[in-house]
Amino acid sequence: MASVNVENLSALSAKHPKPANTFTYGTAGFRMNADLLDSVIFRTGILAALRSKKLDGKVIGCMITASHNPAADNGVKLVDPMGEMLEGSWEAHATALSNAQSDEQLVDYIHSMVSSLKIDLTKPANVIIGRDTRPSGVALVNAFVDGLKVLDAKSTDYGILTTPQLHYITRCLNTAGTPEAYGEPSAEGYYKKLAAAFKTLVDGKTKLSPLTLDCANGVGAPKFQEFLPYLGDSLSVKIVNDDIDNASKLNLNSGADYVKTGQRAPVGLKLTSQDRCASFDGDADRIVYYYQDEDSTFKLLDGDKIAGLAAMFIIDLVKAAGIDSIKVGVVQTAYANGASTQYLRNTLNVPVSCVPTGVKHLHHEALKYDVGVYFEANGHGTVVFSPSALKTIYSAEGSSPAQAVAIRSLRALSEVINQTVGDAFSDLLLVETILTQRQWSPKVWDQAYTDLPNRLVKVVVQDRSIFKTVDAERKLVEPAGLQDAIDAIVLKFRDGRSFVRPSGTEDVVRVYAEAATRSETDELAHRIGGLVFDFNSQGSGLRPR
Numbered sequence: 001m002a003s004v005n006v007e008n009l010s011a012l013s014a015k016h017p018k019p020a021n022t023f024t025y026g027t028a029g030f031r032m033n034a035d036l037l038d039s040v041i042f043r044t045g046i047l048a049a050l051r052s053k054k055l056d057g058k059v060i061g062c063m064i065t066a067s068h069n070p071a072a073d074n075g076v077k078l079v080d081p082m083g084e085m086l087e088g089s090w091e092a093h094a095t096a097l098s099n100a101q102s103d104e105q106l107v108d109y110i111h112s113m114v115s116s117l118k119i120d121l122t123k124p125a126n127v128i129i130g131r132d133t134r135p136s137g138v139a140l141v142n143a144f145v146d147g148l149k150v151l152d153a154k155s156t157d158y159g160i161l162t163t164p165q166l167h168y169i170t171r172c173l174n175t176a177g178t179p180e181a182y183g184e185p186s187a188e189g190y191y192k193k194l195a196a197a198f199k200t201l202v203d204g205k206t207k208l209s210p211l212t213l214d215c216a217n218g219v220g221a222p223k224f225q226e227f228l229p230y231l232g233d234s235l236s237v238k239i240v241n242d243d244i245d246n247a248s249k250l251n252l253n254s255g256a257d258y259v260k261t262g263q264r265a266p267v268g269l270k271l272t273s274q275d276r277c278a279s280f281d282g283d284a285d286r287i288v289y290y291y292q293d294e295d296s297t298f299k300l301l302d303g304d305k306i307a308g309l310a311a312m313f314i315i316d317l318v319k320a321a322g323i324d325s326i327k328v329g330v331v332q333t334a335y336a337n338g339a340s341t342q343y344l345r346n347t348l349n350v351p352v353s354c355v356p357t358g359v360k361h362l363h364h365e366a367l368k369y370d371v372g373v374y375f376e377a378n379g380h381g382t383v384v385f386s387p388s389a390l391k392t393i394y395s396a397e398g399s400s401p402a403q404a405v406a407i408r409s410l411r412a413l414s415e416v417i418n419q420t421v422g423d424a425f426s427d428l429l430l431v432e433t434i435l436t437q438r439q440w441s442p443k444v445w446d447q448a449y450t451d452l453p454n455r456l457v458k459v460v461v462q463d464r465s466i467f468k469t470v471d472a473e474r475k476l477v478e479p480a481g482l483q484d485a486i487d488a489i490v491l492k493f494r495d496g497r498s499f500v501r502p503s504g505t506e507d508v509v510r511v512y513a514e515a516a517t518r519s520e521t522d523e524l525a526h527r528i529g530g531l532v533f534d535f536n537s538q539g540s541g542l543r544p545r
């Protein structure tokens, strides 16, 4: 088939009419109220088939999820063959296909891609599909499969999975039988790989007290339950917020985003001073930890704290293994707490890069290091080992028993970490490994540095698309004048820092603020939020303050 079968496309497309809305492939794919998604997901199916054909039939992943968003939303993201996010340049094609106004425009765009990207439509296409627990997921999978049928793509539906499991399986399928084979391509294979590595890492160490795990009433709950038998008695976990039968409870007053944004414990979890707690988000690709201090203060251990812990541990391990030629680097976004960046640069002496929000940006930057630790403050991140670092780790023998132990730990660490994408299960095991090996409480972990007080607020505006940023999202260039007004306010606050950017997953503008004290931070966030709201809701420039 050298061109699209237009009759077939029209028949399938008629089942998925496009509403009047304009769509954009955002921070993590298309994401919005599920009622608007049918045509978008159908067309994303066409794109997935084209992507697979372009890559000689390699398996492309499709995850139907809206992650941390409310239950009424849903979304779709595509996964490239090695388990990473869809190549950036294809996002524009996804956006264009989703906005084609007619079948003719759709066919024309497909043909323009075929010709400009030299896609051979006679090649096979293979796509796998996973979804989270949202009730809207089933119909959206069907819409996606209809899109695949336009180009005769072969699909396998893996049903309910966490997002990172879908990334893992995609990579396993594409590397099977090669020297880079990543594991068995199934949820079971994933559990076995992670559990075996974790058991090696904590072998012979005194077990920690049980961890309380908030699963946001999402897919992480049944999947972690499924995972527990593989971990055996190596780890004790008490799962809370596991009600996936009541869809409206998904992410409601619970989960990593709620805990990070509100800096408070989720519902369904009574925090006491002895507890070590963690929260997943709705599709289990983010995790944050927390505990309560003796004076009953809530203490958050977010993605920045996890990055600091992981970097510290890996640096120590490569030294202990006698292979400190391996250099560690850390990637953050503008949301990283200023104190965390200072700790990484000045105490751990590691290079730190800052990139725009979205794990796709962090992942690419992290690949530049031998071992790249990347985490967003919201708890989304992982560690990637370069092929040469892995070669060094796997060929090292060590000249003392202590070196041999460290080498064994590094190998197991590269297995316990899901290197395809941020993964709450795998990150949990990484943190538990370090705390177990060090016999640290969360409080000891927290002592590495003290966070500057910070506040994240969402501002609902008329049109978030008018907000344009540069400098890794730290400065606004549009609307004109707004950045100057922000700067003028920030100057009045001790250690003040604030930036404004449009969300790529929710219909809001996010405002981040940091200052010397909690009350100054709250005031700064409030004033910048007010500025943004006034500007866009009135559409008439800045209100004098």
Ligand code: G16
Residues within 6 Å of the ligand: 027, 028, 066, 067, 068, 069, 281, 285, 286, 357, 358, 359, 360, 376, 378, 380, 502, 503, 504, 505, 506, 510
């Ligand atoms: C997604 C992305 C993250 C990003 C988050 C918020 O997370 O994968 O990298 O930090 O959205 O993005 P934004 O501020 O643009 O809304 P998730 O867990 O929702 O898939």
